[in-house]
Amino acid sequence: RKEVEQDPGPFNVPEGATVAFNCTYSNSASQSFFWYRQDCRKEPKLLMSVYSSGNEDGRFTAQLNRASQYISLLIRDSKLSDSATYLCVVIMNYGGSQGNLIFGKGTKLSVKP
Amino acid sequence: NAGVTQTPKFRVLKTGQSMTLLCAQDMNHEYMYWYRQDPGMGLRLIHYSVGEGTTAKGEVPDGYNVSRLKKQNFLLGLESAAPSQTSVYFCASSYLGATTGNTIYFGEGSWLTVV
Numbered sequence: 001r002k003e004v005e006q007d008p009g010p011f012n013v014p015e016g017a018t019v020a021f022n023c024t025y026s027n028s029a030s031q032s033f034f035w036y037r038q039d040c041r042k043e044p045k046l047l048m049s050v051y052s053s054g055n056e057d058g059r060f061t062a063q064l065n066r067a068s069q070y071i072s073l074l075i076r077d078s079k080l081s082d083s084a085t086y087l088c089v090v091i092m093n094y095g096g097s098q099g100n101l102i103f104g105k106g107t108k109l110s111v112k113p
Numbered sequence: 114n115a116g117v118t119q120t121p122k123f124r125v126l127k128t129g130q131s132m133t134l135l136c137a138q139d140m141n142h143e144y145m146y147w148y149r150q151d152p153g154m155g156l157r158l159i160h161y162s163v164g165e166g167t168t169a170k171g172e173v174p175d176g177y178n179v180s181r182l183k184k185q186n187f188l189l190g191l192e193s194a195a196p197s198q199t200s201v202y203f204c205a206s207s208y209l210g211a212t213t214g215n216t217i218y219f220g221e222g223s224w225l226t227v228v
Contacts, residue, residue, distance in 0.1 A: 004155075008153075041222075042221070042222070043203055043219035043220060043221050043222055044156070044203070044219050045219070046216050046217070087155070087156070101158070101217065103148075103155045103156040103157075104155060105153060105154065105155040106155065
């Protein structure tokens, strides 16, 4: 089983739709979680960290479920500018050594007019 | 404010040639990373550095070498390029290591083709 798995999509949704992505991770020792956004032929940029209690940033809501080992990203009222690939990122610490960021392969979102 | 700058942005190499990718950051970050991104594979860590003069192997280090002689620069070297090293390379940096609340900043990427 891959360490971090995401549905690659693409998710094709109309403007104004609500869309949700899930990401599962295999290592229960995973400590920290993020969602990054990557536009075509551009570098990844941090969208939001994911906290245990869940967190919201405008139209974006992130949730963490440690028992089931998955995180989710909900985008409400989708905009054309939300079209991008969304990367799930998990940090795993191994016995106190430098934590390693593990990237999912990304979920592609395409918002249509 | 330049952030993380990578050079060159594009390069075509012949098999067996050598080259160096330069990453420079102006944020006084301790940690620097080199990733490669291939279609359907996601980002994979090649090497990283936790401070000036230190380097460590990541997930896919074979065929690459790195150096961190100055805090602001992290060099990625290909001694003898192979077609399997055709990829997009991203450099990144962060103030602390990978922890919650610590943002990792990426450069714009370097597109390398080995023919």
